[in-house]
Amino acid sequence: MESFIQVRRDLHKIPEVGYQEFKTQKYLLEYIHTLPQESISIKTWETGIFVLVKGTGDHPRTLAYRTDIDGLPITEQTNLPFSSEHPGYMHACGHDFHMSIALGVLTNLSREPLSDHILFIFQPAEEGPGGAARMLQSEEMREWMPDEIMGLHIAPEYKAGEIAVKEGLLFANTSELKIMLKGKGGHAAYPHKTKDMIVAGAHLITQLQSIVARSIDPLNSAVITVGKLEAGTVGNIIAETAELNGTMRSLDPEVMETLKTRVSAICDGIALAFDCEVKIEFNQPYYMVYNDHQLTADFMAFAEGHSAITCIECDKAMTGEDFGYFLKKIPGFMFWLGVGSEYGLHHAKLNPDEKAIDPAIGFITDYLRSK
Numbered sequence: 001m002e003s004f005i006q007v008r009r010d011l012h013k014i015p016e017v018g019y020q021e022f023k024t025q026k027y028l029l030e031y032i033h034t035l036p037q038e039s040i041s042i043k044t045w046e047t048g049i050f051v052l053v054k055g056t057g058d059h060p061r062t063l064a065y066r067t068d069i070d071g072l073p074i075t076e077q078t079n080l081p082f083s084s085e086h087p088g089y090m091h092a093c094g095h096d097f098h099m100s101i102a103l104g105v106l107t108n109l110s111r112e113p114l115s116d117h118i119l120f121i122f123q124p125a126e127e128g129p130g131g132a133a134r135m136l137q138s139e140e141m142r143e144w145m146p147d148e149i150m151g152l153h154i155a156p157e158y159k160a161g162e163i164a165v166k167e168g169l170l171f172a173n174t175s176e177l178k179i180m181l182k183g184k185g186g187h188a189a190y191p192h193k194t195k196d197m198i199v200a201g202a203h204l205i206t207q208l209q210s211i212v213a214r215s216i217d218p219l220n221s222a223v224i225t226v227g228k229l230e231a232g233t234v235g236n237i238i239a240e241t242a243e244l245n246g247t248m249r250s251l252d253p254e255v256m257e258t259l260k261t262r263v264s265a266i267c268d269g270i271a272l273a274f275d276c277e278v279k280i281e282f283n284q285p286y287y288m289v290y291n292d293h294q295l296t297a298d299f300m301a302f303a304e305g306h307s308a309i310t311c312i313e314c315d316k317a318m319t320g321e322d323f324g325y326f327l328k329k330i331p332g333f334m335f336w337l338g339v340g341s342e343y344g345l346h347h348a349k350l351n352p353d354e355k356a357i358d359p360a361i362g363f364i365t366d367y368l369r370s371k
């Protein structure tokens with residue numbers, strides 16, 4: 001079997017963020033056009049692509065395989081010879097792996113179609129602002145609506161050759177969080193004539209951390225992370241504005257409502273305490289990833305009998321994935337693919353083990369053939 005490691009390296013060099021994946025789409029299309037065309041139909045959607053491999057059976061079902069295609073705004077620090085050629089951007093969430101595996105499976109099935117149709121979905125903007133929900137509404141998707149769907153995500157904590165999955169809830173509900181503070185700037189030596197948004201922002205961040213600790217049942221789970229804070233210009237000017245960007249996670253959709261209520265209440269308190277304006281935006285909610293029980297159990301039974309893979313039953317995670325929107329509408333599942341990296345997802349030194357790529361292609365092809 002041919003190797004898709006070079007494809008992964010090519011894609012790794014050209015990370016692009018959501019809906020800017022122009023070079024990525026071009027690379028994918030050029031590759032897809034090298035495959036036997038008799039059995040495939042291709043449709044582009046924004047920077048994404050749908051590819052249908054037509055089934056040979058009399059009554060084909062449509063099974064879908066989804067990969068995300070976007071990168072992250074992170075400056076790569078791996079020093080790999082095929083490092084990102086886009087300064088400030090990196091495939092730090094493994095979507096280069098996801099795409100090369102999808103291309104590998106597509107290659108196999110375009111050469112030897114199955115009795116069922118197989119729809120490959122190359123989805124933009126998983127990291128934000130979200131491509132799955134919009135793709136689901138598209139005409140192309142409505143025409144080729146699958147009966148089942150599957151997808152994977154790389155997992156640095158498992159070794160190459162391992163997969164991990166569970167029935168039911170796998171990933172959390174998420175919502176992005178943006179808070180804008182406006183006070184009054186001025187000279188560092190005259191704080192009493194200003195409303196300092198660095199001090200207000202610092203209090204706000206500390207108080208936000210109390211929500212999970214004190215407003216959520218410890219037997220439930222939630223996360224509030226502020227990943228970006230922007231305020232101020234130089235050391236002797238008091239900051240007039242501050243902006244916080246973060247993400248909130250919960251396993252239970254009701255807990256997400258509690259998080260939003262508490263964030264709003266704390267922001268009202270900060271506005272009062274620091275005599276400033278506070279505006280909140282809850283953006284881009286992602287629906288939880290909930291794996292179909294029967295399809296996941298069947299998949300695990302198949303994986304347990306496969307020589308290339310060790311299958312582990314994992315716990316749920318607070319990761320978000322807009323694949324959850326596909327699963328809300330179409331029965332299916334997502335699984336973790338082990339890639340053994342010392343550094344985790346969203347880290348500038350993430351270096352997934354490429355030994356995972358080719359066996360995963362063989363394994364997924366065999367799984368689809370077994371259906």
Ligand SMILES: CC(=O)N[C@@H](CCC[C@H](N)C(=O)O)C(=O)O
Binds near residue numbers: 126
């Ligand atoms: C697998 C993964 O890392 N997904 C991202 C999804 C981002 C969701 C959204 N844009 C947010 O930040 O809330 C994750 O951060 O879990």
